[in-house]
Amino acid sequence: MSTTIPKQKIIIVGGGCFGLSSAYALSLKPEYEVWVYDRLPIPVPDAASTDVNKIVRADYGDDTLYMHLMFEAFPLWHQFNKEREALGQSPVFHQSGVLLLSSNGSYSPFEQASLKSIREAGHGYAIEEFLTPESIVSRFPQFKGAVDRGYDIGYLNKEGGWCNSREAVVHMYNKCISQGVRFVTGSGQGEFGSLFCPESSRIVRGIVTKDGQVHLADRVLLATGAWSAGVVDMKKLVTATGQAVVHFEPKGTMLNQFQSADCPVWCGDLSRTGFYGFPANAEGKMKVGIHNAGYLWPRESDQVSVPRTQVTHTDDTIPLNGLRQFRQFLGGFLPETSALDITYSRLCWYSDAIDGQFVIDYHPDYENLIVATGDSGHGMKFIPNIGMHIRDVIEGRATDYTRRWAWRQLETSETKLDGLRSGNEVKRGIIASEQEGMRLVELDELKASRPQL
Template identity: 50%
Template sequence: MYTAPKPNSKIIIVGAGCFGLSTAYALSKDKAKEYDIWVFDRGESIPISDAASTDISKAVRMDYGNNTLYMHLAVEAIDAWKQWNAERAEKKLVPVYHNTGMLIFSANGQYAEYEKDNMRSIREAGFGDYIEELNADQLKERYPYLTDTVDNGYDIAYANKVGGWCNSSESIKHLYGECIQNGVKFVLGNEAGRFEKLQVDGRHVRGIITADKKEHTADRVIVAAGSWTPSVIDMHRQAIATGQYVIHFSLSKEDQERMATFPVWSADVSNTGFYGFPCNENGILKIAKHSTGYLNPSSVLNQKISVPRTQSTNPNDTIPKSALAEARAFLKKFLPFTDALDVVYSRVCWYSDSIDGDFIIAPHPDYDHLIVATGDSGHAMKFLPVIGDKIRDIVEDTDSQYKQAWAWKKKEAPKGFYDRPLLVKEGDQDIRMATMDELRAYNKD
């Protein structure tokens, strides 16, 4: 049976991404407990180069369909993002959160069920004044640069004035600084910081062993290794590492000015999976797809699982050839002007997809004194300022709705959960990474 750590306990956190840093900060804020907190990561510096949280932007939205648990948590997080901005402004630092609003498209004049659920949940929670429904004519009037988009069938949308995006890498740096200020200790690097295995005595976890063969004892261990979690701890097939793709375009000054009011958007997302962002200060337009994702099978922990393949170890990787074709076909209708633009950067971003899309933050059933914090399922970063508080409550065995929602469920995977396309396949010219030539524009003037 899991018990909460006592005051002055030493707590090791494996992973310095979204869950790991937020947890370290939350635990370090409790001066009465005086925990001795250590964070280990194989990366050489923070932000960790190939973590999902290391990016130019992540969506911050409260639109969660019928899942009001995450909607209310997002509202709490948005308030915390605003507080971070205020604290940074006092130090003359740039904001990390940008409340551009959200523009949620459906197609062919009819809202999809997901969009209907979004609006109903938001209104029933008392936030109805955030929402404005827009028809085709209203969309064209407000966003004239989306005239082709509307004419191509994305002709109905609602605008949510609350939400937007965070500069995720800068946010991680911000939180890292807060952790350092609170006395959190970090061990980084491919040898000293790389988790190799648990130090165990039967069921009792006594600490971790790193790649340099050193033993690090602790009263509690929290594994928050993101999409690498199933490859370092047996997750009993409750989560899988999936690759989701991202592409960037570099816009001209003219296009940046033309699209200056572009908010964060999704395009009939329950059917297409596509969403994107306004240009950042460098003129980069980022577009991504949330879907079943790609797998990179490997044999680890005596089982066949999917293991992240990133540009840290494969620097010439782009995105799968099939993903590029899919993105170009979508954009030909949604943002047709991008046909004439090169893809200037592309990346496979790795998620830890849980079976039901819920986070998995709970004691591990095989061990005492081990907590796992994983299953981000591609929607965790928006909660960065507050998710650590919820994880801390679980570590301290405090009952809450989050503890129940994110408990270890021992679920069977739904049909098709592990039946996803391969990232690459040696010798197969159709299942491979796109070449740099293929990333160039179809129709350059």
């Protein structure tokens, strides 16, 4: 007589990168029944993972753990493309290469370490160096203005590129559906209200959604991104920070150059300036971002920073000081943009960990509760494989990854920015406040006809 082993029910709160990847990984094993809850339909419009594009890079300085994680993900990105091709859909991963330009004839320490790590790991085939200004312009004429202004050395990591992150989320969502993962979305029924702890404050038996319904589970995984510190006490390990991004819509020669098949993702001396950008996508949108300490929006009740997004604040843009930084940098790096309107802007909200490392572990204050957060602005590239490692955490399997991402005791005074953030000092303004430069700009200030910032 056969016996049926009861399945373990796992509720995942959050249908972004970490949540969907975890749901898919768990669904591959027959012993799990997987449910995903989110306050909005997937792809959730204000999740960090829902965007026109994200960098897919393996350049991590001397932090080889994430480099290896990326080289594990590359073939899975190509598999995504094959799956979509079979369905008649466009690719989600574009292997354009990632061009890291540096200035004044020398690489930054971060770039030097990245080259060393990649080569020592046996991936030197992926590197193409450009050691003279002429070699850069010959291969990438769209960056002549940058080269003329001192960005005169660099290398291309040919394995990297960019992903259409919104479509990658949709693709992973559909993979989850095909595996039997169940989704509950929408205000009220899908929106997390609280943990369900009927026996004590410590033992988690499920969740309560905003409509008052109790949903039982053997374990709960919080994959709530930048909302994490506002959902459960994260002991200040992570902080929600808003990072400014803008879009341009170039025309003519500039559009042709930045929409060409050989246009790479670019980093403009990123570890020193914080600026990076993308080829123009099929719709002609060219995104530029800055990777720095970011901005805060503390809620009144406890001063925990929480995301303020265009879902609830539809007219939000970016702070004035951010706009000034974009125009100043791009005036010297891509001077053509000085004549272009910024056609769209927003704050992309990171779950910034104190040490830049993911936080994926059982929460020390509860039983049966796992947190998967601390993306720190570099999580999306791992959507094909991060769930496999989160599953290892859930199952108590020790690996180099689970040990690195384990819960740790750190003080806010120990906060440090990762190797690709501009500057070393952690200074974060409060958006929409009376602090200098923190007001959100008006739409007409995004126009090229308003240079007086």
